[in-house]
Amino acid sequence: MNDHEVFELGDVVLQRGATLRDAKLAYKTYGTLNAEKSNAIVYPTWYSGRHWENEWLIGPGMALDPERYFIIVPNMLGNGLSSSPSNTPPPYDKARFPRVTVHDNVSVQHRLVTEVFGIEHLALVTGWSMGAGQTYQWAMSFPEMVPKIAPFCGSAKTSEHNIVFLEGVKAALTADAAWNHGWYDEQPTKGLRAMARVYAGWGFSQAFYWDRVYGEMGYSSLEDFLVGFWEGFFLDGRDANNLLTMLWTWQHGDISATPGFGGGYDEALASIEARAIVMPAEKDLYFPPEDEEYAVRRMKNAELRVIPGVWGHFAGGGQNPVDAKFIDEALKELLAT
Amino acid sequence: MNDHEVFELGDVVLQRGATLRDAKLAYKTYGTLNAEKSNAIVYPTWYSGRHWENEWLIGPGMALDPERYFIIVPNMLGNGLSSSPSNTPPPYDKARFPRVTVHDNVSVQHRLVTEVFGIEHLALVTGWSMGAGQTYQWAMSFPEMVPKIAPFCGSAKTSEHNIVFLEGVKAALTADAAWNHGWYDEQPTKGLRAMARVYAGWGFSQAFYWDRVYGEMGYSSLEDFLVGFWEGFFLDGRDANNLLTMLWTWQHGDISATPGFGGGYDEALASIEARAIVMPAEKDLYFPPEDEEYAVRRMKNAELRVIPGVWGHFAGGGQNPVDAKFIDEALKELLAT
Numbered sequence: 001m002n003d004h005e006v007f008e009l010g011d012v013v014l015q016r017g018a019t020l021r022d023a024k025l026a027y028k029t030y031g032t033l034n035a036e037k038s039n040a041i042v043y044p045t046w047y048s049g050r051h052w053e054n055e056w057l058i059g060p061g062m063a064l065d066p067e068r069y070f071i072i073v074p075n076m077l078g079n080g081l082s083s084s085p086s087n088t089p090p091p092y093d094k095a096r097f098p099r100v101t102v103h104d105n106v107s108v109q110h111r112l113v114t115e116v117f118g119i120e121h122l123a124l125v126t127g128w129s130m131g132a133g134q135t136y137q138w139a140m141s142f143p144e145m146v147p148k149i150a151p152f153c154g155s156a157k158t159s160e161h162n163i164v165f166l167e168g169v170k171a172a173l174t175a176d177a178a179w180n181h182g183w184y185d186e187q188p189t190k191g192l193r194a195m196a197r198v199y200a201g202w203g204f205s206q207a208f209y210w211d212r213v214y215g216e217m218g219y220s221s222l223e224d225f226l227v228g229f230w231e232g233f234f235l236d237g238r239d240a241n242n243l244l245t246m247l248w249t250w251q252h253g254d255i256s257a258t259p260g261f262g263g264g265y266d267e268a269l270a271s272i273e274a275r276a277i278v279m280p281a282e283k284d285l286y287f288p289p290e291d292e293e294y295a296v297r298r299m300k301n302a303e304l305r306v307i308p309g310v311w312g313h314f315a316g317g318g319q320n321p322v323d324a325k326f327i328d329e330a331l332k333e334l335l336a337t
Numbered sequence: 338m339n340d341h342e343v344f345e346l347g348d349v350v351l352q353r354g355a356t357l358r359d360a361k362l363a364y365k366t367y368g369t370l371n372a373e374k375s376n377a378i379v380y381p382t383w384y385s386g387r388h389w390e391n392e393w394l395i396g397p398g399m400a401l402d403p404e405r406y407f408i409i410v411p412n413m414l415g416n417g418l419s420s421s422p423s424n425t426p427p428p429y430d431k432a433r434f435p436r437v438t439v440h441d442n443v444s445v446q447h448r449l450v451t452e453v454f455g456i457e458h459l460a461l462v463t464g465w466s467m468g469a470g471q472t473y474q475w476a477m478s479f480p481e482m483v484p485k486i487a488p489f490c491g492s493a494k495t496s497e498h499n500i501v502f503l504e505g506v507k508a509a510l511t512a513d514a515a516w517n518h519g520w521y522d523e524q525p526t527k528g529l530r531a532m533a534r535v536y537a538g539w540g541f542s543q544a545f546y547w548d549r550v551y552g553e554m555g556y557s558s559l560e561d562f563l564v565g566f567w568e569g570f571f572l573d574g575r576d577a578n579n580l581l582t583m584l585w586t587w588q589h590g591d592i593s594a595t596p597g598f599g600g601g602y603d604e605a606l607a608s609i610e611a612r613a614i615v616m617p618a619e620k621d622l623y624f625p626p627e628d629e630e631y632a633v634r635r636m637k638n639a640e641l642r643v644i645p646g647v648w649g650h651f652a653g654g655g656q657n658p659v660d661a662k663f664i665d666e667a668l669k670e671l672l673a674t
Binding site: 159160161162163164165167168169170171172173174175176177190191193194195196197198199200201202205206207208209210212222226285286288290291 | 496497498499500501502504505506507508509510511512513514527528530531532533534535536537538539542543544545546547549559563622623625627628
C-alpha cells in the first residue's frame with residue numbers, strides 16, 4: 001500500500017522527552033483543497049488502523065464527500081506507515097522506539113495541515129476510537145482552528161477500566177516468549193493470536209454474540225469468527241512492537257496532559273470551544289456511553305448522541321451500514337450548522 | 338487447608354465418556370442435619386473457588402445460618418481439592434485429566450447428598466457464578482429434590498460472549514511457553530499473571546474502576562490492585578491445568594445438555610419446577626442481566642432481582658457488605674416462603 005504521501009518531519013522532540021529523529025508522517029488526502037482553504041477535514045486513524053481502513057466513511061453523497069471536502073487522513077505514529085518501531089532504523093527501532101502521546105500525534109498532524117497545506121481553519125475533525133481521542137486533542141490544542149468535532153466511540157481521557165482492558169491485551173501478547181521484549185525477528189504470532197482472542201470479547205457486545213451477528217458478516221461459527229476475523233485482524237500486517245507503542249499511547253491519552261494546561265480533566269473538557277457531536281455506542285464495553293455523558297456535561301457546546309444497537313465498539317468500525325449511516329448523518333448535520 | 342472431608346466416589350463415568358478413576362469429592366459442612374433431614378442446603382463453589390471462599394455467605398443471623406441449616410459446600414471437580422489435574426495420579430494427571438461437565442459435578446454432589454447423608458429433599462441450592470450454573474443444574478437434574486434455587490451472577494447456559502471472554506483468558510494463560518500444553522513441573526506464572534490481567538477488566542465493572550472502588554478494598558493504586566488482588570488471586574495455590582479444566586466445564590455449561598433431555602435451552606428453562614430468585618448483577622460484564630432476564634421469562638416460577646451497583650461480577654464475591662446483604666436478604670425471603 002504505497003498509495004499515500006509521506007511528510008518528512010525532521011527531528012521531533014516528543015512530549016515525554018525523547019527525540020524521534022527523521023520522523024515521518026504518512027497520510028492520504030481525498031478531494032481537493034478549495035481556494036479559500038476552508039474545506040479541510042482531519043480524520044485520524046485508530047488503534048492499528050491504516051488510512052485505507054478509514055475510507056468506509058468517505059465517499060460521494062456522504063458527509064465526508066471528496067467532491068466537497070478535502071479530507072486528510074493522517075496515520076497514527078506507530079501504525080507501521082508513519083514512524084513506528086517496525087520502520088525506524090536502529091538505534092530507535094523495535095523496543096527502543098520512544099513513547100508517543102496523543103498530543104505528539106496531533107502536533108505533527110498540525111504541522112502537516114499548516115506547513116504542507118497552509119490551512120488555518122479546519123471544517124471538522126472526526127475519528128473513531130483512538131481517532132476520537134485525537135479529535136478531542138485537536139480541539140484542546142488548537143481551539144482557533146477547530147470549530148467542530150465529532151468523536152465517536154472514544155474519549156478525551158482514557159478511563160481506568162479502559163487501561164485495565166488494555167493491560168489484558170498487552171499481557172496476552174507479551175506472555176509469548178517469542179516476543180522477547182521486542183527483540184524478535186519473526187512476529188510473535190502466538191501472542192498476536194492470544195491478543196486477538198482477548199480483544200474479541202471486548203470489541204463487540206454481549207448481545208452481538210448472543211444474536212450471532214457475526215453470521216451476517218460471513219462467519220460460519222463462533223470459532224470461525226475468532227480465527228477469521230480476530231486472529232486474521234492482528235496477523236494482517238500488524239507488528240507486535242507497533243501494537244505496543246500505540247497501546248501505550250492509548251493508555252496515556254488525556255487532554256488535560258496537554259503541555260501548558262494546568263487544570264484537571266473537568267477543566268480541560270470545559271475549555272473545549274468546538275461545537276461537538278459526541279457519539280459513543282450504546283454497548284461499547286471499553287468506551288461506555290456513561291463516560292462520554294460525563295464529558296458532554298462538562299463541555300460548553302456538545303451534544304451526546306448514542307449509537308444504538310448491539311455492535312459495541314465496532315459500531316464505529318464501518319462494518320455495518322446502519323451504524324455507518326447514523327454516524328454519517330450526524331456528520332452531515334454538524335457540517336451543515 | 339485440611340478442614341474438610343473427602344467423599345471417595347470410586348470410578349465415575351463422565352458425561353463425555355471418560356472414566357475418572359478413584360474420584361474424590363472434597364466438601365465441608367456447616368451446622369447440623371436435623372432428624373427429619375429437611376434443613377440441608379447445597380452451596381457449590383465457583384471458578385477456582387474453594388469451600389472456604391464461600392464462607393462469607395454463611396453465619397449466625399444470616400440466611401445460611403448453621404444454627405438452623407445444614408449447609409454443604411461441595412468443591413467443584415478441578416478446583417484442586419476435589420479430583421483435579423493437580424491431585425490425580427498418573428496416567429490421568431495434568432493434561433490427561435478428563436473433560437468434566439457441570440452435569441458431572443452435580444451428579445457426584447447428588448451422590449454425596451443421598452449416599453453419605455441420606456437426604457431426600459433439599460431446602461435450597463444456591464451459588465455464585467459457576468456455582469449458579471451448578472444450582473440451575475441441580476434444579477434441572479433433580480426437580481423432586483430441589484424446591485428452591487437462588488443462582489446469582491451466573492447462568493443456566495454459558496452464552497457465546499461468555500465463551501469468548503473465557504477464550505481470551507485461556508489464550509493469555511496458554512501463550513506462556515512454560516505451560517507446555519499442561520506438562521509443566523513449575524506453574525507457568527507468566528501465563529497466570531497474564532490471565533489475571535485479562536480477567537481484571539471483566540471481573541469488575543467500568544464504573545467500579547471509574548470510581549476507584551479498589552481503594553476501599555485497601556489497594557493504593559490501579560497497578561497495586563492489578564498485582565495485589567488479581568495476580569495474587571491466580572497465584573494463590575491455583576494450578577494452570579486445574580484452571581483450564583474448570584474453564585472447559587464453564588464454557589460447556591448448558592442445562593439442556595442434561596442426559597435424557599431432548600429439548601433446547603428454552604424448553605430446559607421451562608422445565609424447571611423450583612421456585613427461583615435469580616440475581617444477576619447490574620453491571621456484570623460476562624453474565625449480563627439481559628441473559629438472566631431471558632431465562633426468567635421462560636421459567637415457571639422465577640423472579641428476577643438485579644443486584645444494583647458498580648461491583649459487576651464480584652457483586653456475588655462477598656467483597657462488599659451491601660451486595661452481600663442484598664443476596665442474603667433474598668435468600669432469607671426465599672427460605673421463608
